[in-house]
Amino acid sequence: MPGELIHQDDGGRTRGRLHATREGDGALLLAGQVVGPSLREIAGDSDCEYWIRIPPPFARDITIAELREVAHRPPGGSPAVMEWLRARGVPFGFHSHM
Secondary structure: OOOEEEEEEOOOOOEEEEEEEEOOOOOEEEEEEEEOHHHHHHHOOOEEEEEEEEOHHHHOOOOHHHHHHHHOOOOOHHHHHHHHHHHOOOOOEEEEEO
16 A cells, blocks of 8 residues: 555454555545455455545645544544544545455
């Protein structure tokens, strides 16, 4: 996965990683992966890749260091980041592939 690792969860029956990259146009791209048997029970597959993209006008005031800090707050990882973005009124796109 490209970018800087901002969160990693190796505990329990599911493992996940989240990376952040500043794109050339100024957007922020978060790329994540979740793997494990718990995911298979929920979604029917044990591997899921996903992407969160914050458009340039909204990403310019957000740093990767800030996203790392947010990703370590409960509930952790991408759920914490998406909750934080919604609370701030920051639009983002979410795409996944299983």
